[in-house]
Amino acid sequence: MALRREYVRLLSVKVAEGLQKQEMIAVPENLDLAEQLFQVMDKEINLEHRIDEEVRTLLNQYQDQMRQSGASYQEMFKLIKNKLVKERKLVL
Numbered sequence: 001m002a003l004r005r006e007y008v009r010l011l012s013v014k015v016a017e018g019l020q021k022q023e024m025i026a027v028p029e030n031l032d033l034a035e036q037l038f039q040v041m042d043k044e045i046n047l048e049h050r051i052d053e054e055v056r057t058l059l060n061q062y063q064d065q066m067r068q069s070g071a072s073y074q075e076m077f078k079l080i081k082n083k084l085v086k087e088r089k090l091v092l
Contacts, residue, residue: 017034
């Protein structure tokens, strides 16, 4: 289940405030820590979506061959996705 961007933004603000309040980090005044955290968190959260899109693109290129061989789209999707995740050493 994907998190909504609004929730990710709120979470990044809370994390930034908590770190600064507890004096766990020092942040220069011209740096928007919450925005920096949001960018990183949003990128990571959307990683699976980007992988899924890449798998769909690959499968669309080979859909004729898959039809001829009788391969299941869902099974091929899972196989290719798992292979990409392993090759890139990603954590979803």
